[in-house]
Amino acid sequence: MxxxxxxxxxxxxxxxxxxxxxxxxxxxxxxxxxxxxxxxxxxxxxxxxxxxxxxxxxxxxxxxxxxxxxxxxxxxxxxxxxxxxxxxxxxxxxxxxxxxxxxxxxxxxxxxxxxxxxxxxxxxxxxxxxxxxxxxxxxxxxxxxxxxxxxxxxxxxxxxxxxxxxxxxxxxxxREAVAEERRKIAREVHDLVGHGLGVVMLNITAARLATSRGNADAAGRALAEAERAGRRSVRDVHRGLVLLRDPAGAAAPPIAPAPPTAEDTGALVAELRAGGLAVALTTRGDLGAVDPAVGLTIFRVVQEALSNTARHAPGAEAAVTVAVGDAAAEVTVTDPGPADARGRPSTGGLGLVGMHERVGVHGGVLRAGPDGAGWTVHATIPLTGTAP
Known part of the structure; x- marks a missing residue:
């Protein structure tokens, strides 16, 4: 050399x-x-x-x-x-x-x-x-x-x-460590912003529909929820950016919030349902026994897939299945596609790239693509770190 x-x-x-x-x-x-x-x-x-x-x-x-x-x-x-x-x-x-x-x-x-x-x-x-x-x-x-x-x-x-x-x-x-850290930060920021904007858009859509029906109370509640979701997203992004700084000179450095796990998938689905997205959740196996790193990946895959559904197929009913087996966890998110049947691009942006990178870190495989008029995301993640 x-x-x-x-x-x-x-x-x-x-x-x-x-x-x-x-x-x-x-x-x-x-x-x-x-x-x-x-x-x-x-x-x-x-x-x-x-x-x-x-x-x-x-x-x-x-x-x-x-x-x-x-x-x-x-x-x-x-x-x-x-x-x-x-x-x-x-x-x-x-x-x-x-x-x-x-x-x-x-x-x-x-x-x-x-x-x-x-x-x-x-x-x-x-x-x-x-x-x-x-x-x-x-x-x-x-x-x-x-x-x-x-x-x-x-x-x-x-x-x-x-x-x-x-x-x-x-x-x-x-340089490789810095690049990997930048990719990790980009994935986290994308997930936070994408999910927050998805919830905001769902509530704004609900407020618009309620206004068209003359239901001012429902419209006000939807807008209030959109405001809360937006403020929460801004706070989470700000906290994440603060954590990137060197806390050596700070008297009391901020404490990082606990990352979500596989068990938090239910709360995520409930939040999206409250925003107006129809989601059917099915879980099999013990989600609490999943290693935290694998659990975070499961949560982020479901979050990104449902955010894409809210963005590209508003009004569609999504189905989420999380199955934890002995050797691997399987995550499947499907939706029938947008109501106007215009479809969506088959090439994803940073969201799909982030999902592939997250699943690939654990040696898993992710497939995302059109399924008839709809869209299917399927991830298989090995449970090498699953707790006994």
Whole structure:
């Protein structure tokens, strides 16, 4: 896995390290013109990379690294200067040692920027450059140090790479958690607003019908109920939004209301009946034994389905069946469709999406669609969390 954002400040620092050590190798042994030219070119390359970092294509990185290291491998050994033994089994001059350290940015750039699958062949290729050069030409006495330095620098680069991968994974998990929380909030707000507006509309419709019949008392009661439902919805939405804020600085943070359960389905149906929606409710099994998370899903599915009935099929009689079995709960909500038979769109909005997401969290299945002239919502929710 490659970093999506290479750590350029770190790589720029390493480029300056390679530049300085290469120039040090030139200063320690300026007598060899060929060596001086090659090492100076190497230093100029890394100085340019430090000033204006270039992000090479990932496929080219394993090819560029051996080419750049070949410049150092082809440089003649330093002829003068004091002996230098970075390890007991190596020997050379201080200029050779400086040149070995100057390869650090190449190793780390290779490990950090290359694709994982390319490292399998690129790493052995870069490590054998110096031994092959020594065997063919008899020079580069520090070739064992080349391997040791290379392995050490690549281990350091691997640490940077793993740290970057973990950091990106943590960011990705954080983004996914935030997105899931936003979806959860959107579902809750949609359910609160949708249900509240459904009740308000039912009572306004009842008030209009009562007014047309000249029954002012009934119209007043319906409008009063619509006002209460509207105020309750505004209060619930406000409470939900307040809970989203950080309560760290609040002296007494608000307490979240208990979420509805499967047993609250009866109260929901009764409220909608009072608003004028004809609903027949049938329950089977013990709704009180259902896990609260599953019970909330059952309640929200019934709530959203009946809100859609009130919105798209006013005047129709809905039928709700909640059956709790040993392994799963089944929720079915049907309605015969609007009285004017104009139908409704087969593609739902956020309500259907929210129902699918809620049921899918528990590993369940939800089907919603036309059923003749009407509409049917059927959800099967596993009871993995059902209390014994």
């Amino acid at each position: 490659r970093w999506t954002a290479p750590p350029w400040p770190l790589l720029r620092l390493l480029a300056w390290v390679g530049t300085c050590w290469a120039l040090l190798a030139v200063l320690l042994d300026p007598a060899e013109p060929a060596r001086t030219a090659l090492v100076t070119g190497y230093a100029a390359l890394w100085a340019w990379q430090a000033v204006r970092p270039w992000n090479p294509p990932v496929a080219a990185v394993p090819l560029l690294a051996p080419v750049i290291l070949l410049v150092i491998a082809l440089a003649p050994g330093a002829g003068g200067g004091d002996g230098f033994r970075p390890f007991p089994f190596t020997e050379g001059t201080y200029a050779d040692g400086a040149l070995a350290v100057a390869t650090a940015p190449v190793w780390i750039h290779l490990v950090v920027l290359a694709r994982g699958r390319d490292l399998a062949w690129a790493v052995p290729l870069t490590l054998v450059l110096a031994p092959v050069r020594h065997l063919l030409d008899g020079g580069l006495p520090l070739w064992p140090a080349w391997i040791m330095w290379g392995v050490g620098f690549m281990v350091l680069g691997s640490a940077f790479r793993i740290h970057g991968m973990l950091y990106e994974a943590r960011l990705r998990l954080t």
